[in-house]
Amino acid sequence: MGKKRRNIQKGDHDQFNLDKFDDHAAIKNDHFASTNNNNNNNGGGGMSRAAKKRAKKRAKNSSIVTTTVGTAGANKEELAKSSDAEHKSILKQQSDSQKMQLPLDSDDDDDDVTAAIQLKDPQVGIKPDKIKKKKKRKDKRSKEKQLISVKHDEAKMDDNNNMDEIDDDNNDDDDDLNIMNDDDHDIEPELEELLSTLTPMQILLLDGTDATTATAAESNESHDDDEKEDEEAVMPEAEEAAINPKHVIGDITTELRARILLSSLLSPSGVTVNEFYQQYWGKRPLLAALDDINENDNDDDDEPSMKMSAEAVTESANHITRLDGFLNRTIIDEMIRKNKLRYGLDLNVTRYTDSMGNGLRHRITLDPPPKKKKKRSKNSIGVGGNDNHDDEEEELEYIVANPNDVWSNVDTSQCTVRLLRPHEHNDNIHSLLSVLESEFGCMVGSNAYLTPLNSQGFAPHYDDVDVFILQLEGYKRWRVYAPLNKRETLPRESSRDYTEKEMEDNMAGEEMDVVLGPGDVLYLPRGWIHQAETVSRPSGAPKMDGVKDDHSLHLTVSAMQNWCWADFLEMLMPEALESAATSDKSTSLREGLPKNFVNYYALNDNQLNRIGCAPLSRDRSGSQWS
Numbered sequence: 001m002g003k004k005r006r007n008i009q010k011g012d013h014d015q016f017n018l019d020k021f022d023d024h025a026a027i028k029n030d031h032f033a034s035t036n037n038n039n040n041n042n043g044g045g046g047m048s049r050a051a052k053k054r055a056k057k058r059a060k061n062s063s064i065v066t067t068t069v070g071t072a073g074a075n076k077e078e079l080a081k082s083s084d085a086e087h088k089s090i091l092k093q094q095s096d097s098q099k100m101q102l103p104l105d106s107d108d109d110d111d112d113v114t115a116a117i118q119l120k121d122p123q124v125g126i127k128p129d130k131i132k133k134k135k136k137r138k139d140k141r142s143k144e145k146q147l148i149s150v151k152h153d154e155a156k157m158d159d160n161n162n163m164d165e166i167d168d169d170n171n172d173d174d175d176d177l178n179i180m181n182d183d184d185h186d187i188e189p190e191l192e193e194l195l196s197t198l199t200p201m202q203i204l205l206l207d208g209t210d211a212t213t214a215t216a217a218e219s220n221e222s223h224d225d226d227e228k229e230d231e232e233a234v235m236p237e238a239e240e241a242a243i244n245p246k247h248v249i250g251d252i253t254t255e256l257r258a259r260i261l262l263s264s265l266l267s268p269s270g271v272t273v274n275e276f277y278q279q280y281w282g283k284r285p286l287l288a289a290l291d292d293i294n295e296n297d298n299d300d301d302d303e304p305s306m307k308m309s310a311e312a313v314t315e316s317a318n319h320i321t322r323l324d325g326f327l328n329r330t331i332i333d334e335m336i337r338k339n340k341l342r343y344g345l346d347l348n349v350t351r352y353t354d355s356m357g358n359g360l361r362h363r364i365t366l367d368p369p370p371k372k373k374k375k376r377s378k379n380s381i382g383v384g385g386n387d388n389h390d391d392e393e394e395e396l397e398y399i400v401a402n403p404n405d406v407w408s409n410v411d412t413s414q415c416t417v418r419l420l421r422p423h424e425h426n427d428n429i430h431s432l433l434s435v436l437e438s439e440f441g442c443m444v445g446s447n448a449y450l451t452p453l454n455s456q457g458f459a460p461h462y463d464d465v466d467v468f469i470l471q472l473e474g475y476k477r478w479r480v481y482a483p484l485n486k487r488e489t490l491p492r493e494s495s496r497d498y499t500e501k502e503m504e505d506n507m508a509g510e511e512m513d514v515v516l517g518p519g520d521v522l523y524l525p526r527g528w529i530h531q532a533e534t535v536s537r538p539s540g541a542p543k544m545d546g547v548k549d550d551h552s553l554h555l556t557v558s559a560m561q562n563w564c565w566a567d568f569l570e571m572l573m574p575e576a577l578e579s580a581a582t583s584d585k586s587t588s589l590r591e592g593l594p595k596n597f598v599n600y601y602a603l604n605d606n607q608l609n610r611i612g613c614a615p616l617s618r619d620r621s622g623s624q625w626s
Contacts, residue, residue: 187260189272192259192260195245197264199264200265200322200432201326202246202249206246254435261436265468268289268319269289282466282525282560285480285512285523285524286522288523289514289521290520313542316542317544320517320518320519322519323470323472323518324472326555327426327555328472329553332448333403335419335422335425335426336406341400342399343367343368343398347417347418348365349366349409349416350367350416351364351366351413351455352458360499363458367399368399370397370398372394373395374394411452415455416449416451416452418447419448422446432557440559440560442563444558444559445465445557445559446556447555447556449552449554450552451552452534454534454536455534456532459531460481460498460529460531462530463495464491464492464526465560465561466558467523467558467559468559469522469554473518473547474549474552475516475535475549476516476535476552477516477532477533477534478514478522478530478531479530480511480529481503481510481511482528483528489527492562492564492566498529511528515535
């Protein structure tokens with residue numbers, strides 16, 4: 001249809017172009033005659049290259065309508081006066097010029113693309129369907145890369161538009177001090193939901209390269225397999241346009257990756273990151289689990305999985321394995337052997353049991369005590385080379401753990417192994433903490449706990465950190481209690497171990513009693529009392545091949561330690577006071593205290609001693625006043 005339209009245009013304008021030729025023929029004949037006379041020495045009197053370029057330039061400067069046909073007609077009349085060699089040369093140029101100047105019809109895009117490919121390799125036949133699919137895949141990749149920037153720009157625009165409304169809110173509300181609510185790195189809920197379907201390990205390690213390579217391999221296979229091409233041809237348009245989160249994750253910034261990582265950890269709860277900061281962060285616990293495995297009381301272990309649909313089984317399997325790649329018993333054993341972990345510094349072996357036989361359980365630690373070793377100080381050598389034993393210092397030498405002894409205590413004595421700072425020996429955990437530090441804006445640490453079946457390692461207590469409990473293997477029952485009072489809410493120090501009697505007398509009731517399975521995450525604010533015990537697989541939990549339930553292993557990620565306003569002011573005020581007291585611009589803080597200052601402020605004896613003053617009742621003749 002496009003070619004036919006071109007021929008019609010040419011036929012309609014032939015007569016018009018011939019009429020226009022009469023007005024310009026004389027001028028063009030004079031020009032070409034002059035050119036031929038000045039270039040008789042150029043290979044038989046033909047046009048020089050410069051003259052040909054000038055002729056082509058003048059032809060292009062003519063009107064759009066007369067460029068193609070009119071110029072060709074004028075040149076044909078002039079070429080009649082030239083030699084046969086000149087005719088062939090210039091006619092060939094004009095023919096090529098016509099082909100180049102004819103406008104391409106938009107209806108012939110596929111033909112033009114096919115023709116261009118065949119010009120490169122005439123032996124290769126390209127199907128139009130393959131060209132369209134290739135173009136679709138390219139457009140899809142381009143849309144995926146643009147999605148992040150577009151969504152991020154929209155979020156920023158929304159923040160700017162709503163800035164006036166935020167400023168008009170009640171400034172006295174405590175929630176306004178929460179900087180997290182005004183984060184500049186918020187993302188669209190649809191994009192957060194899409195990317196949070198990735199596992200934490202995928203978010204940490206994927207950069208888009210592996211996903212693109214896999215897609216290219218699949219694309220090559222689809223070109224070689226005609227049957228697969230036919231299936232793709234009938235694929236619904238919505239499914240064809242679906243965005244693969246593995247392609248997008250490599251294009252996001254570090255800040256957004258941190259936000260997506262936290263969203264992935266919380267995703268089973270259905271709570272977004274913004275909702276988490278507003279409703280749970282530092283306020284109350286949050287359980288992120290696929291479902292409540294405690295609701296099903298069926299005694300038949302295999303029947304729950306038999307009743308599950310294929311889709312539910314796949315969903316459960318993906319959930320159970322979503323935290324894989326961080327730790328397992330084999331990795332822990334290798335960590336102990338390779339790094340020579342020490343009791344008391346790098347690991348603990350502990351148990352919560354009735355060791356006294358009085359019916360009351362308490363925590364016992366099986367760590368061998370460190371050895372005291374004397375170390376000579378710089379002043380330990382006296383005059384004349386004699387040793388001065390009074391200046392010797394003592395240092396502690398911690399015992400290196402024997403892996404066989406550690407596992408013997410676990411398997412035989414039902415003890416718990418606690419790994420302190422496992423991120424120092426594990427790159428995956430280190431990456432997890434590093435990205436979360438970008439999200440929380442504070443230091444993030446970790447411990448790991450492996451507890452055998454029907455055992456508990458620690459007494460009820462609360463911590464001075466906010467924790468995310470990542471259940472990696474087995475099942476563990478957690479009982480959580482609210483803070484005892486306002487003073488112990490958001491504490492700055494961890495509590496002592498509570499006895500079972502104290503728990504019964506002082507606790508109004510359990511705030512939460514849940515069993516965590518592989519893939520589950522539990523968030524606990526600091527100050528919330530908790531205790532945990534390893535249990536067998538609940539009847540409501542699906543039975544999966546390869547999932548171990550003879551022990552429990554969880555990774556505790558901690559944040560917000562010594563990171564409150566009081567900690568900040570304690571650090572800031574002494575420095576500010578020192579700077580003001582030594583100022584060379586003011587002496588106000590160095591002036592003496594006023595007369596009768598002690599009586600005016602009614603200081604007690606302890607406070608007076610702290611500032612170097614004796615109580616007023618003491619005899620003035622004493623050394624304190626001399």
